[in-house]
Ligand SMILES: [Fe+2]
């Protein structure tokens with residue numbers, strides 16, 4: 001499993017992501033998002049860090065086509081769903097729970113702007129990765145774009161983990177957390193994106 005991804009990759013040797021399960025580089029999602037929604041979102045952030053690592057390995061040319069296809073799937077499904085979870089379920093619950101001094105609107109505005117940039121960047125990213133799965137070698141500019149997307153995603157995750165989730169754990173009560181969790185669960189049950 002790729003929870004050990006960073007350690008796995010430090011040695012610069014074989015890439016376990018290329019052996020066996022195409023999902024091997026990124027952990028499976030936690031099935032239950034209702035019991036502890038903030039822990040669930042944190043778990044998704046860990047998976048996104050694994051994805052960011054995979055992107056840099058793809059840019060380095062050490063990931064096979066099967067795993068590149070898996071990265072495309074992650075962008076289209078997991079990443080897209082996570083943005084909906086945050087903007088339609090988590091952010092509204094957090095906003096309603098905060099006080100003016102938390103300046104939560106300013107933080108959420110930055111994060112929403114980065115989500116829009118991610119969505120735009122994802123389209124270009126998918127085009128590059130799809131060409132790679134067809135056997136094309138990425139140009140230097142394309143490799144740079146993969147690394148840039150990875151860097152920006154890690155920066156976004158640091159802001160959410162370091163600032164947003166700590167505020168949420170302080171401000172959101174059990175009732176609000178339950179509503180956020182149920183909202184995310186309903187999204188999965190309906191298959192809506
Ligand atoms: Fe997030």
Ligand SMILES: [Fe+2]
Pocket residue numbers: 083086111115156160
């Ligand atoms: Fe986010």
